Amino acid sequence: MRRLSLPPWSPRLTRRGWMFLGVGVAFGVFAIPSGQHDLLFIAGLLVSIPVVALGYVTIRPGQVELTRTFRPPIVSAGEETVVSLHLRNLSFRPLDGASWSDPLPPGMGVPGLAASTPSLLPGLERYQPGPATLPDSVRLEYSVTPRIRGVYAFGPLLLGRTDPFGLAVREHPVGQPHDLVVTPRVTPLAATGVSVTRSDGSVRDLLRSLNPMSDELIAREYRPGDPFRRVNWPATARHGQIMVRQEEQRSNPEARIILDTTLNSHSAIERARRLDLAFELAIEIVASIGVYLLDSGLKVQLVETGPSQLVPGSDQNLGGLGGDAPLVCSAPGGDRELLEGLANLLPVAAPTDAGGSPGSSGGALPTFAVIVALSEADAALFALLRAGCEPAIAFVLEPVSAVARSILRDAGWRCIDVHSTRDIPQAWTSALSGREPEPRSVDAWEALGFDND
Numbered sequence: 001m002r003r004l005s006l007p008p009w010s011p012r013l014t015r016r017g018w019m020f021l022g023v024g025v026a027f028g029v030f031a032i033p034s035g036q037h038d039l040l041f042i043a044g045l046l047v048s049i050p051v052v053a054l055g056y057v058t059i060r061p062g063q064v065e066l067t068r069t070f071r072p073p074i075v076s077a078g079e080e081t082v083v084s085l086h087l088r089n090l091s092f093r094p095l096d097g098a099s100w101s102d103p104l105p106p107g108m109g110v111p112g113l114a115a116s117t118p119s120l121l122p123g124l125e126r127y128q129p130g131p132a133t134l135p136d137s138v139r140l141e142y143s144v145t146p147r148i149r150g151v152y153a154f155g156p157l158l159l160g161r162t163d164p165f166g167l168a169v170r171e172h173p174v175g176q177p178h179d180l181v182v183t184p185r186v187t188p189l190a191a192t193g194v195s196v197t198r199s200d201g202s203v204r205d206l207l208r209s210l211n212p213m214s215d216e217l218i219a220r221e222y223r224p225g226d227p228f229r230r231v232n233w234p235a236t237a238r239h240g241q242i243m244v245r246q247e248e249q250r251s252n253p254e255a256r257i258i259l260d261t262t263l264n265s266h267s268a269i270e271r272a273r274r275l276d277l278a279f280e281l282a283i284e285i286v287a288s289i290g291v292y293l294l295d296s297g298l299k300v301q302l303v304e305t306g307p308s309q310l311v312p313g314s315d316q317n318l319g320g321l322g323g324d325a326p327l328v329c330s331a332p333g334g335d336r337e338l339l340e341g342l343a344n345l346l347p348v349a350a351p352t353d354a355g356g357s358p359g360s361s362g363g364a365l366p367t368f369a370v371i372v373a374l375s376e377a378d379a380a381l382f383a384l385l386r387a388g389c390e391p392a393i394a395f396v397l398e399p400v401s402a403v404a405r406s407i408l409r410d411a412g413w414r415c416i417d418v419h420s421t422r423d424i425p426q427a428w429t430s431a432l433s434g435r436e437p438e439p440r441s442v443d444a445w446e447a448l449g450f451d452n453d
Helices: 015-034 037-058 200-210 214-218 233-239 268-295 334-343 376-388 402-411 421-433
Strands: 064-071 074-076 081-089 098-101 137-144 150-154 157-162 168-174 178-183 219-221 243-245 254-259 299-304 327-329 365-371 389-396 414-417
Touching: 015 037, 037 168, 064 157, 064 178, 074 334, 178 334, 233 243, 254 268, 268 299, 268 334, 268 365, 268 421, 299 334, 327 334, 365 376, 376 389, 376 402, 389 402, 389 421, 402 414, 414 421
Parallel strands: 074 178, 254 299, 254 365, 365 389, 389 414
Antiparallel strands: 064 081, 081 137, 098 157, 150 178, 157 168, 219 243, 299 327
16 A cells, blocks of 8 residues: 655644644534534634635745855865855735745755754845845855765755644745755875976876886987987896987876776675775775876876766766776866766666776876775786786775785785775875885774764
8 A cells, every 4th residue: 555645845734733623623523412512613613723724825925036056066075065045036925924944955964954944034025126136035045064975956945834823834845956066075195205297207207106117118229319418327227228218298198097886796784884985985085096196287087897977878888997988087177077077976786798808008007996895806807907007006995805905916906905084195105105004993984084073
């Protein structure tokens, strides 16, 4: 049997209205068999008053226009935004005695706000043609600090009306939902003495810090006329002939970030308790590294292991390791594109057909993999991808099994453990220096960067 569910803005009796109705029914039940006509009249009056009140509040309290804005319209998780509501009475009669409330979208990780509970709306005069600053308008504002990334639909605003006796109430939806984009938090990353700018030399410094043997990538044989001051002595010693540093500059130095988005191989209960928190941590790692690389002048490829959500399409269902095109971001504006894409990224089912074998066109790229819960089969794909990654850094989260870690390390991936958002700067420093961060235990909230108290 299906349960009847009324919309939240349907007219309803208040507690006082139900008391009137209950007392009236009780009087009627007693008066009818006893033949007490006076009591029956009182019973009918008590029952009819709440019914009339319901009819009173059913009439719309005029036509109201709502304009909703956010300042700023895109906010990082943990930062404050101001919700501004501008209401204007478009009817030709004043609007008095109404209430308003703005329900909070679910899932933001924010305790109940005062805006979610009904408050008295200032009286609005009848509509007057002209600017929206006349007495027929009012501006309402409140602030909200979302703690979890996502795209949240605010609205519609609920405008309430109560009868003069407080027996019935009805809330009318006003306006359309308006999206607030909450991007993942970005942890500042230190350059650790590595100068990273927009020239090819800066990319050499980054590659050299990540891989001390990367001089071969930036040296060539000596040619007559090359300045002697450009001799690359470490490469000369290894090759047995004079090698010089390349003078050509790469117009678009690139780096690759791989995000593990396929978490469907685990039970729903385990995902709710462990993997969802780990996935949020992975999103923040990707955001922090991506913004750092973009600010350093590199073009960033973001590869999803699952079917593409950032570059949707009918043919984007093989996963990034199976051939799906990655999201490519570059400055200027690439950081915003990256963060807005990550705002609504979700774990997905693994592709049914992985397609071709993973690979990298155009030579090896600096690659940073963020791994949440890698299966052994996917770890084997990462092992095949290793030939196209130089250097190959894997930020490994707690749910990853020991077997998957062993496969990655045997393939040449440098695995860096990350347990919480507070470990991100140290993990990045360890990736540049080659040192392993010291392990420590954390709880679930600390993994997302929140204090226990």
